[in-house]
Amino acid sequence: MRIGKQDQAFTAIATSDAESITVRGHDLCGDLIGKIDFSDYFWLLVIGEKPTAAQRKMLDACLVAIAEHGLVPSVQAARMTLAAGPDAWQGAMAAGLLGMGSVVAGSSEVAGQFIAEVLANADANGTDVDAAAIASLKALKQARKKVPGLGHPQHNSGDPRANRLLDIADQLGVSGRHVSALRSLAEHAPGIIERPLPINVSGAIPAVMLDAGWPLEALKAVPLVARSAGLAAHLYEESLRSIGFIMSHEADQKIEYDGPSSSLQDTQA
Template identity: 50%
Template sequence: MMIGKTGETVTAISTADAASLTVRGRDLCSDLMGRVGFTEYFYLLVTGHEPTEEQRYFLDLLLVSIAEHGLVPTNQAARMTLAADPSSIQGAVAAGILGCGTVVLGTAQSCGDLLTSARNRAAADGGDTVAALKAELEAIRAARGPAPGFGHPLHKPIDPRAQRILSLAEAKGVKGGHVALARAAERLVPEIWGRPLPMNVSMAIAAVLLDLGFPSAMLKAIPILARTASLLAHIAEEQEKPIGFFMAGVAEEAISYKPETGE
């Protein structure tokens, strides 16, 4: 029994035979190995095209910006999982990546959706993109939703990563309109929410990726790929200096049992 629709039963990513491997139309050994870096290879795998120098530079920048952020939930989950099963490196990585969601790490996707919706609204109405962005933000606020890409529990009054990304994008003349729209959101969000909310790194990542033509449906791929490298670092350290069970123990001690009323 087949559920759902199936597309054309082909793949354009790779094929292999006894003597060769072909990736995106290029011979792996003669065209790619020793000739391209991993960032370029990742871009080729996802998009089917080799990146321009500008795309490669900023993809490197964005991967570095989001890879590591201390003992955040993704990294704690990986270390605790490895403590429970020291042989399961892949399980520990998976545990961390599963935490890449709509609240932590994976919010570049919702930021990209906001910027895209604003531009689509402006195009449909024949209006100004900033006005369309304001309308989108006001609708989110009216629904009591969070401002995508704004606010951070630690980085106040600014997220230095976001500012570094956008300043480099502006200095290098990245064009496409999404970076400018992110800057407009930086002005609008505190007005609409009525309090200071710094732009965080996820909004900057989304804006730059969209301006560089990266597929909008794959924005979350950047934090996933970047954080995988960081998770492996935490796993390597956990093997030598284990703290996974310690973190679990501290959490258990800090949280008290309170029976439900009527128990």
């Protein structure tokens, strides 16, 4: 990407004048408000065209699946931030979203890139998906890296959200090469990595969304938008009955200091 002056600066998303607002070629007030569901609008905003019925249902299913999973790190960060600054919802929401990285909640992007890489290797080497999946798994094992999209510390016998999303993709006729690659990885991973590694929700979401036509570069937007809804629920509850300082206190009690002692502590000892 060039830095500095650039020629031909354009956006195809939206424009406005004194009388109207145009979004992706549609009049916001005349064509969209009150006439389109948010999932359709989300798809339209990102991709530039309205989704098919199957694409909408698949997106809806993914948003519902990942919106909420209890007091995960991003939720704790958001609730403790709001407890410390009750007037700063935007700061608390930002704290939660910033905590969605490659390990928790935002890992769909990493898994999607891995699945796409497996398929690209299959195409480049003229092999089938199974062979490419096996080669990728062996490379991860040799590098002592985790398999993106597989395994879950809590749902170690199988992530029910992932299973449901894959079933829906099958029913809608959405399942394609990405779902096939994910299933191949899940089939061969236990024997190669030598431990159970069921498909998790962060593996299912990119597989079904990529097969539905969602762009790889915008994958992280799906869990971000979904978790915003979950964070809103937690922040509203936090404003009514706060547990932010309780969580902070519990962390303080559970974590022991093992650094050097002060001169005063040495005297008291």
